[in-house]
Amino acid sequence: MATFTRDEVASRILSGEHLLIFRGAVLRIPQFWLDAHPGGGLSILHYVGRDATDEIRAYHANSIIPMVEKYAIGTLQEHFYPWDPFLPPVMAGWNFAGGKWTRTGKLDATRTLLYEHTPASADDSPTLLDLTPPDSALDLQEQARLSERWKELHSRIEDLGLYQCRYISGFGPEFVRYSILAFTSWYTFQHGWLMTSAVFLGLFWHQVLFFVHDLGHLGVTGNWNIDRLLAILAGDLLNGLSIGWWSDNHNIHHLVTNHPMHDPDIEYLPFFVISPAFFGNLYSTYYKRTMDFNAFAKVIVSIQHKLFYVVMLFARFNLFVLSYGSLYRRAYDTKRARGYGWAWGAEIVACTAYWCWFGRVLVACGSWQRALSYLLVCFATTSPLHVTLVLSHFAMSTADLGPRESFVHRQIRTTTDIYTPPSLEFIHGGLQMQVAHHLFPRVPRHNLRAVTRMVRKFCEENDGIEFHEYGFFAGNKEVYGVLKGIAEMVEHFKVFANVANTEAMEAVQKQIRKQETRMNDPGLGQ
Numbered sequence: 088m089a090t091f092t093r094d095e096v097a098s099r100i101l102s103g104e105h106l107l108i109f110r111g112a113v114l115r116i117p118q119f120w121l122d123a124h125p126g127g128g129l130s131i132l133h134y135v136g137r138d139a140t141d142e143i144r145a146y147h148a149n150s151i152i153p154m155v156e157k158y159a160i161g162t163l164q165e166h167f168y169p170w171d172p173f174l175p176p177v178m179a180g181w182n183f184a185g186g187k188w189t190r191t192g193k194l195d196a197t198r199t200l201l202y203e204h205t206p207a208s209a210d211d212s213p214t215l216l217d218l219t220p221p222d223s224a225l226d227l228q229e230q231a232r233l234s235e236r237w238k239e240l241h242s243r244i245e246d247l248g249l250y251q252c253r254y255i256s257g258f259g260p261e262f263v264r265y266s267i268l269a270f271t272s273w274y275t276f277q278h279g280w281l282m283t284s285a286v287f288l289g290l291f292w293h294q295v296l297f298f299v300h301d302l303g304h305l306g307v308t309g310n311w312n313i314d315r316l317l318a319i320l321a322g323d324l325l326n327g328l329s330i331g332w333w334s335d336n337h338n339i340h341h342l343v344t345n346h347p348m349h350d351p352d353i354e355y356l357p358f359f360v361i362s363p364a365f366f367g368n369l370y371s372t373y374y375k376r377t378m379d380f381n382a383f384a385k386v387i388v389s390i391q392h393k394l395f396y397v398v399m400l401f402a403r404f405n406l407f408v409l410s411y412g413s414l415y416r417r418a419y420d421t422k423r424a425r426g427y428g429w430a431w432g433a434e435i436v437a438c439t440a441y442w443c444w445f446g447r448v449l450v451a452c453g454s455w456q457r458a459l460s461y462l463l464v465c466f467a468t469t470s471p472l473h474v475t476l477v478l479s480h481f482a483m484s485t486a487d488l489g490p491r492e493s494f495v496h497r498q499i500r501t502t503t504d505i506y507t508p509p510s511l512e513f514i515h516g517g518l519q520m521q522v523a524h525h526l527f528p529r530v531p532r533h534n535l536r537a538v539t540r541m542v543r544k545f546c547e548e549n550d551g552i553e554f555h556e557y558g559f560f561a562g563n564k565e566v567y568g569v570l571k572g573i574a575e576m577v578e579h580f581k582v583f584a585n586v587a588n589t590e591a592m593e594a595v596q597k598q599i600r601k602q603e604t605r606m607n608d609p610g611l612g613q
Contacts, residue, residue, distance in 0.1 A: 089161035103183040108138040113158040127335040136173030141494035147383035169231035172490035173218040188212040192370035201348045223489040228492040237495040249534040259531030289468025298518030323437030330412030345501035362485040392570035402473040403466040479521035481566035498525040503555035
C-alpha cells in the first residue's frame, strides 16, 4: 500500500475524495457507500480528514470492521501519529457531489460559526485554508492519550460481555410491562373510560420507544436487517414514527453532540435556543438550510423558559412532522433508497397501518371533541421521554473545540447523567445514563448501570475529565436556567439588529464565551 504524507491527504480531499483515518490507515469512501451507508452519508462526511478510529469502533461491531478496512488505500507516515486533523469540508460549508464542489455556507472570522447561504461560482472550490481548523487550546498528545484510555475501557467492556443483550432478564420484564399497559388501555377503552385509556396508551408508546432506541443502535440482535425489521414494527407500526428518520438524526447527534451548526437535536428554532450562536442565522449542515433568527423566533425564544414544559407536552407532534418529511424526501432519493433496500417501503406500509388502527380508535371515541381530547392526552403522556433526553444535553457545553477534540472528551463534555434510583429506572428507560450511552452507544440499556460505574472511575483516573450528573429536579433547574439566560440575551442582541453582520457576529462570539465560562466553571454551577 501507498504511504501518504499530510499534503497528499489534503490534496486528495480537495480533489473531491472522501478520505478519513482508521488505525493509521487512510480510507477512501466511495460515493456509492455514502449513499448506501445505513448510518447515513453525513455521519461519514463529518470525519473526512479526521481520525475516526474511536467513532468507528464505538458504532460498529467487530464483525463489521473488516468491511471498513477494505476501503483502505494506504497508510500514514509514522511521524503523523497522532494525526492532526483537517476541518471536514462539510463543516467548512462545502459539499462535493456529481463531480463538482458546491458551497453551502460560510465560516465567520473566528472559523467556528457557519452562517448564511452563499452560493459559489461554477468553478469555485475549497482551498487548504478551508481545511484548516480554528486554533485550538487542546493538546493533541493529551487527546491521543485519552483516546488510548477509552480504547482500553472499550476492550474491558467487550471482555465483560456488556455488549451482549440480556433477552430474558433485560427485555423480559419490559415486554411484560408493555403487555400490561396495552391491555389496560384496551380494557378501559372498552368500558368507556376514554381518558384513562389514553393515559395508558401514551405510557405504552413511551415505554416501547425505549426498545426502538436499542434497535436503532443495533443493541438487540446486532444484525441490521433483524433489528431494523423489529424497529419498524415497534416504531412505525405501533408508534407511527419513522425509524429511518430517527437513525439518520440520532447518529449525527451522537457524533457531533451539542454542536450548534451540526447537531439536529439542539436545532429547535424557533422554539428553543441553548446557545447565542443561533442569533447569527446559522447554517445547519443536517437540515441544509439557514436557521433564521427572525422576528417570530425572537419573540418565542424570549419566553422559551416559560414555554418549555408546554412544548414538551406536545413534542410528539414534531416527531411526526420530522418522520414524514424524511420519508417523503427519501422517496425521491433513489440512491439512498437503494441503500436501505426493503426498509423504506416497509416503513410506508407500517406508518399507514398505524394511522388505520389509531384512526379507528379515534373514530370509536364517538365525537370529534372526545377524539381530540384522547389524542392530546395520549401525546402529552409521552412527554417524560422528551424531557429526559433534553435534560441530558441542554445544560451542557455547546462550545466548538474543533476537530482536535477526542471522541471521549467531546462526549463527556457535552453530556450529563440524570440520577435515578434503580427502582424508578423504568420511567426513563435507562436513558438517564447518557454519558455511558454516548461513549458506548451499542451497549444495551440494561447494561448501562454497570458501564456507568466504569465510566465514573475512568473520569476519576483522568485529570480534567469531569463526570456530570444531576438529580431530576436539579437537572430541570439547570435547563430552565440556560433557557432563561438565553431568553435574556435576546433583548441584548436586538441592539445589533441594524449593525453590520461582522460586528453582530463578534457580539455573538462574546456572548458565547461568557456563556461557556459560566457553564464550564465549577464555581458557577457546573
